[in-house]
Structure formats: structure tokens, C-alpha cells
Amino acid sequence: MKRFWSLLLIPIMMGCTTNPKTGVEMSFQDDVQFLKQYTGVHILSGNNGNAQVLVCPDLQGRVMTSTAAGPDVPGFGWINYDLFRANENNPHFNAYGGEERIWLGPEGGQFSVFFKKGDPFDLDHWYTPKGLNEEKWDIAESSGSMVRFVKPMSITNYSGTPFDLELDRTIKLLDNSTVSTILDTKLAQDLNIVAYQTDNVLKNTGSNAWTKDGGLLSIWILGMFTPSPTTTIAIPYKTGPETELGPIVNDVYFGKVPADRLKIDDGILYFSGDGNYRSKIGLSPQRCTPWAGSYDSASKVLTLVTYSFDPSNTDYVNSLWEIQEKPFSGDVVNSYNDGPADPDGSLLGPFYELETSSPAAALAPGSSLLHTSTTMHIQGDEAKLNSIAKAVLGVGIEDIKTAFK
Numbered sequence: 001m002k003r004f005w006s007l008l009l010i011p012i013m014m015g016c017t018t019n020p021k022t023g024v025e026m027s028f029q030d031d032v033q034f035l036k037q038y039t040g041v042h043i044l045s046g047n048n049g050n051a052q053v054l055v056c057p058d059l060q061g062r063v064m065t066s067t068a069a070g071p072d073v074p075g076f077g078w079i080n081y082d083l084f085r086a087n088e089n090n091p092h093f094n095a096y097g098g099e100e101r102i103w104l105g106p107e108g109g110q111f112s113v114f115f116k117k118g119d120p121f122d123l124d125h126w127y128t129p130k131g132l133n134e135e136k137w138d139i140a141e142s143s144g145s146m147v148r149f150v151k152p153m154s155i156t157n158y159s160g161t162p163f164d165l166e167l168d169r170t171i172k173l174l175d176n177s178t179v180s181t182i183l184d185t186k187l188a189q190d191l192n193i194v195a196y197q198t199d200n201v202l203k204n205t206g207s208n209a210w211t212k213d214g215g216l217l218s219i220w221i222l223g224m225f226t227p228s229p230t231t232t233i234a235i236p237y238k239t240g241p242e243t244e245l246g247p248i249v250n251d252v253y254f255g256k257v258p259a260d261r262l263k264i265d266d267g268i269l270y271f272s273g274d275g276n277y278r279s280k281i282g283l284s285p286q287r288c289t290p291w292a293g294s295y296d297s298a299s300k301v302l303t304l305v306t307y308s309f310d311p312s313n314t315d316y317v318n319s320l321w322e323i324q325e326k327p328f329s330g331d332v333v334n335s336y337n338d339g340p341a342d343p344d345g346s347l348l349g350p351f352y353e354l355e356t357s358s359p360a361a362a363l364a365p366g367s368s369l370l371h372t373s374t375t376m377h378i379q380g381d382e383a384k385l386n387s388i389a390k391a392v393l394g395v396g397i398e399d400i401k402t403a404f405k
Contacts, residue, residue, distance in 0.1 A: 017079075017081050025074050026074060026075075026081075027071060027072050027073055027074055027075075028052065028054070028065060028066075028067035028070070028071045028072070028073060028074065028075040029071035029072060031054065031064070031065050031075050031079060032054060032071070034079075034081065034084070035054070035056065035064060035079075035084070037084075038084045038087070039056050039058040039059060039084075040056065040057050040058045041054055041055070041056060041064075042054075042055040042056070042057055042139070042142065042147050043055075044144070044145050044146065044147065044171065044172075044173040044196065045144060045145065045173065046144065046145040046173045046174075046175055049176075049192075050067065050068065050069050050070035050071075050192065051066070051067065051068055051173060051193060051194035051195070052066065052067050052070075052071065052173075052194070053066045053171070053173050053194065053196050054066065054075070054077075055147055055171055056098070057136065057137055057138070057139055057147075057149065058136045058137075059094075059096055059098065059101075060101060060102065060131075060132055060133070060135070060137050060151070061102070061137045061147075061149040061151075061169050061171070062096075062098040062100060062101035062102070063077065063098055063099050063100040063101075063171060063196065063198075063375075064077050064079060064096075064097065064098045064099070065077030065079060065098070065099055066099065066194045066196065066375075066377065067194060068192035068193050068194035068377050068378070068379050069192040069379065074226075076099055076194075076225060076226070076301070076303070076377050077097060077098055077099030077100075077223075077224065077225065077226070078097045078098075078099070078224040078225055078226045078227075078349060078351035079096070079097040079098070080095055080096050080097045080349070083095060083096055083097075084096065089134060091127055091128075091130075091133070091134065092123070092126055092127055092128065093126075093127075093128045093133060094128075094133055094134065095348055097224050097349075097351065098223075098224055099223045099224060099225055099375065100196075100198060100221060100222070100223045100373065100375055101221075101222055101223075101224075102132070102167065102169055102198075102200055102219065102220070102221060103128070103132050103220040103221075103222060104129065104132065104155070104202075104217050104218065104219065104220060105217065105218040105219075105220045105317040105319055105330070105357055106215075106217075106218070106317035106318055106319045106327070106330065107220075107319035107321070108121055108318075108319050108320050108321035108322065108324075109158070109317075109318055109319065109320060109321075109322065109323065109324040109327050110158055110159050110215070110323050110324065110327060111157050111158060111159055111161070111214075111215030111216065111317065111327055112157060112158040112319075113129055113155050113156075113157050113158075113163075113217065114126050114127060114128060114129070115127075115158050116158065117158050117159065117160050119158075121321035121322060122321075129153070129155045130153075131151060131153035131155070131167075135151075135153075137149040137150075137151045137169075138150070138151075140168075141170075145172060145173040146170065146171065146172045146173070147170070147171050148168070148169065148170040148171075149167075149168070149169045149170075150166060150167070150168050150169075151166065151167045151168075151169075152164075152165070152166045152205065153165060153166075153167070157214075157215045158215075159214060159215050161214035161215050162206070163204075163206065163210065163217060164204070164205045164206035164207075165202060165203060165204060165205055165206070165217070166201075166202075166203040166205050167200070167201070167202060167203075168199075168200075168201040168203065168368075169198060169199070169200050169201070170198065170199045171196055171197075171198050172196060172197045172198075172199075173194075173195075173196050174195040174196060174197055174374070176193055178195075179193055179195045179376060182195075182306065182374060182376075183304075183376075183388060183391060183392055184391065185387065185388060185391045185392075187378075187388075188380065188381070188384045190380060190381070190384075191378055191379065191380040191381075191384060191385075192378070192379040192380060193376065193377070193378050193379075194376070194377050195374065195375065195376040195377070196374070196375055197372060197373070197374040198221070198372065198373050198374075199370060199372050200219050200221065200358075200370070200371045200372070200373070201368050201369070201370050201371075202217060202218075202219050202358070202361055202363070202368060202369045202371075203363070203366075203367070203368035203369075204361075204363035204364065204365055204366065204367055204368070205365075205366075206365060207365055208365065209362075209363070209364045209365060210361060210362055210363045210364075211362060212315075212327075212328065212360075212362065215327070216315075216317060216328070216360035216361055216362055217317070217360070217361050218316065218317045218330075218357050218358045218359065218360050218361060219357065219358040219361075219369065219371040220355065220356075220357050220358075221307070221355065221356050221357070221371065221373045222353055222354075222355045223305065223353060223354045223355070223375060224349070224351045224352075224353055225273075225294070225303065225351060225352055225353070225354070226351065227273050227274050227275030227276075227337070227338070227349070227350050227351055227352045228273075228274065228275075228296055228298060228299075229274050229298075230296055230297045230298040230299075230401075231272075231273035231274060231294055231295070231296045231352065232270055232271070232272065232273060232294065232295055232297075232400050232401070232403050232404065233269075233270070233271040233272070233273045233292070233293070233294045233335050233337075233352065233354070234268055234269070234270055234271075234292075234293050234294065234295065234389075234393050234395060234400050234403075235268070235269045235271070235281075235283065235291075235292045235293070235333065235335060236267055236268050236269075236289045236291055236292075236393055236394050236395075237249070237267060237268070237269060237283055237287045237288065237289065238267075238286070238287050238288070238289060239266060239267050245284075245286040245287055246284055246286050246287065247284075247287075248264055248269075248283075248287060249262070249264065249269055249281050249282070249283060249287070250281060250282040250283070250284070250331055251279075251280075251281045253279070253280035253281070253282070253320075254278050254279055254280055255279075257271075257279045257280075257281060258277075260272075260404060261277055261279060261337070261404075262279075262281060263403050263404065265395075265403075267394055268393065268394060268395050268399075269281065269283075270400070270403035270404065271335050271337065272337055272404065273294050273296075273335075273337055273352035274337065274352075275337065275338050275339065275347075275349055275350025275351060275352060276337075276339050276350070277337060277339040278337070278338060278339035278340065278341055279336070279337050279339070280334060280335065280336045280337070281334065281335050282330075282331030282332075282333065282334040282335075283331055283332060283333050283334075284316075284329070284330075284331055284332065285309075285311065285313070285314045285316055285332050285359075286314065288309065288331075288332040288333045289309075290306050290307055290308070290309040291304065291305070291306050291392050291393060292304075292305045292306075292333050292335065292354050292356070293305065293354075293389070293392070293393050294352070294354065295385075295389070295397060295400045295401065297382075297397075297400075297401045299379065300379055300380065300381075300382060300385065301377055301378070301379045302377070302378045302379070302385045302388060302389060302397070303354070303375070303376070303377050303378075304375075304376045304378070304388075304392060304393075305354045305356065305373065305374065305375050305376075306373075306374050306376075306392075307333075307356040307371070307372060307373045307374070308358075308370065308371055308372040308373075309332065310359065313359040315328040315359055315360040315362075316328065316329070316330040316331065316332055316357055316359055316360060317330045317357070317360050318330035319331075328360055330357070331357070332356065332357055333354075333355065333356050333357075334353070334354075334355040334356075334357075335352065335353060335354055335355065336352065336353040336355065337352045337353075338350045338351050338352065356371075356373055357371075358370075358371035382397050385397050386398070
């Protein structure tokens with residue numbers, strides 16, 4: 001296990017990486033130039049001012065970072081610069097970072113696609129499928145504000161069920177008019193905004209139907225963002241008795257989350273995004289709404305994620321690292337806060353994550369499932385951000401800022 005961690009947990013100093021030439025925080029343009037040394041880059045830009053999105057085809061078509069205010073300011077995505085410099089492939093997981101990547105679930109359990117049949121559920125035996133970790137994705141279509149990837153692959157789950165599949169992923173930069181429609185609120189003209197939507201399609205290209213007996217897959221979208229002591233995650237939830245809707249939050253992924261890091265208010269969860277304590281939370285299909293967000297009060301950035309969600313479909317894969325009694329009672333939306341993962345204090349990041357999942361994909365041959373995710377970063381005057389936060393999260397900026405005070 002030591003060798004695994006030496007590759008995965010490349011030590012990184014807490015705080016922002018600086019440009020070695022200027023000595024100041026890395027800008028979006030610095031990130032572009034840095035990544036060009038190690039991988040291909042594809043920049044999305046449009047007609048909404050300074051918004052740009054940096055996509056890496058060689059890294060499974062992930063969004064590495066984005067900017068709402070032009071190339072000379074820091075981007076929003078967390079990037080593992082030291083791992084790029086190390087230039088080593090890690091078959092367990094190449095933790096390059098990026099503010100939106102696609103994986104497939106489940107991660108753990110008898111239908112896991114990260115563990116081989118009979119292996120124990122531990123880090124030594126945990127391997128990300130190659131098509132989601134090591135292999136380049138070719139561009140199938142592109143324009144100035146859009147890029148599309150198509151990736152065929154074959155994987156086998158823990159129970160020995162084979163899957164022949166195709167992933168079709170389109171990333172689109174959205175203009176401010178579209179963002180206003182999604183938010184159902186008028187946007188002030190002096191706000192800096194970058195927003196992009198990903199349409200992620202999972203297709204069964206094999207000759208056999210995917211059934212619960214053999215295990216099902218799901219689309220899993222993960223976003224890694226730069227943490228700070230002033231970042232708080234805010235996730236709305238459906239209120240109601242546990243006898244009808246179940247627990248409000250699943251907070252035992254890495255041990256129960258302490259009360260000073262997770263606060264449950266009426267209809268809203270607050271979760272620390274400081275990158276100092278390894279913890280994770282999740283919401284079930286009975287509790288979630290199609291929104292999650294975070295706010296960094298120092299940089300005045302409101303980050304919002306919305307995703308396709310059908311409340312009538314309650315089958316979601318369970319990713320806990322154990323043989324499960326209920327393999328289709330998983331979470332829909334998750335948030336992860338990084339922190340020391342072993343006794344020597346090594347960090348994978350630090351970063352925090354906002355994650356969403358599609359329902360379990362019971363697909364006949366030739367059929368497909370679509371999961372859409374939209375990420376928005378909005379920066380500006382807090383009074384103007386306040387109305388947006390209230391409209392989509394149900395709480396104001398001041399509520400988020402003071403959640404743990």
C-alpha cells in the first residue's frame with residue numbers, strides 16, 4: 001500500500017500554487033500554458049465576455065478549469081500540478097484534478113467496477129477502469145463553444161458481469177441568457193459568470209440486457225474545486241419525517257462527520273469545504289433536490305451545480321466498499337472535503353468535490369441513458385449573489401457565510 005500512496009498522495013502545500021516566473025497565484029492562462037507541456041488542451045469560449053473553459057481530451061474529456069473574468073485571473077478548478085510534473089501513470093487513479101470529470105459507478109460492493117472479483121475492498125486493490133483513468137478520448141465534434149467525445153470501452157464488474165458500452169460526452173459553454181433561464185432569475189450585468197453544461201450518454205453496445213441480477217452501471221460526475229478556509233458547501237434537501245423519507249444525510253463514508261463540519265438546518269445542509277478534514281456526505285433520491293452549491297466569501301464566488309433528476313426513479317447504485325444488502329439504495333448527490341488520509345498527514349489535494357449520479361442504468365442492447373450536469377461560477381457583489389442563492393438554494397449568502405460561526 002505504501003507504493004500506491006507514494007504515487008497517489010503526492011504532497012502538495014496547502015494554499016494556491018504560484019507561477020514560478022511571477023511569484024503570484026497561477027492564472028487561468030498560466031494553467032493553459034502549464035498543461036500544454038504535458039497534455040492536449042481545448043479551450044471553449046463564446047459571446048458572454050471573458051468566460052472560458054479548459055478541456056483536456058487526453059484526460060478523458062474532463063474540464064480542468066474555467067474562468068469567469070478572463071485569462072489573467074485564477075481558474076476555479078483544482079489542478080494537481082505536482083502529479084503532472086511527476087509524469088507517472090498510476091493505474092489506481094491518476095488524480096490530475098479538474099472541475100468536472102466522468103466516471104462510472106458503483107465504486108464498491110458486489111457490482112463494483114473498481115474491484116476485481118474476490119479482492120478485498122481496500123486501497124491496494126482499488127483500480128479505476130482504464131478508459132476512465134489512462135486512455136485518451138478522441139474529439140468527435142467541436143466548435144468554438146462546444147466539444148464532443150465518444151469513447152467505447154469494455155469493463156467487468158466484481159460479480160463477473162461484462163459490459164460493452166459507449167460513453168458520449170458533450171461539453172457546452174453557456175451564454176448568460178441561458179444561465180438566467182436555468183436560474184429563473186434576472187442576472188446583473190456586472191457579475192462575472194462562467195457556466196457549462198455536459199450531456200453524458202451511457203449506451204449498451206453489447207448483445208445482453210443489463211439487469212439488477214448481474215449489476216447495473218451509473219454515470220458519475222465529479223467536480224474538484226480549490227478549497228479555502230472561507231468556503232462552505234450548501235446543499236438543499238427535501239424536508240419530511242425519516243419514517244417516510246429516510247435519513248436526511250449519509251455522513252458515514254469515512255466516519256461520522258463532526259458537528260463543527262456538518263450542520264443540518266431546515267431544508268439545507270452546510271458542509272465545510274476547507275480541505276482540512278477528510279469527510280463525505282450524500283443525499284438519497286428521497287431527500288435530494290437537483291441543486292448543490294458552495295460559496296467562498298473571500299473571493300465572493302458562488303458555485304452552483306444542477307443536474308437531471310427524476311424523483312420517480314429511486315434505483316441508484318450503492319458505492320460503499322462492502323458486500324451490500326441494498327446495492328441499489330445509493331446516493332444521488334455527494335460532497336467530499338479532502339484532508340489527511342494516513343498517519344503522516346499526506347493529502348491527495350487539498351480540494352473539495354461536488355458530485356452527482358444518474359439512476360442505475362437497466363439498459364437493453366442498443367439503448368442509452370442521459371445524465372446532464374451544469375456547473376456555474378458567479379462572482380461579484382454579495383447583494384446581487386444573495387438573490388441568486390436564495391432563488392436556487394433557498395438560503396442567502398449571509399446564511400452560508402455564518403453557518404459555522
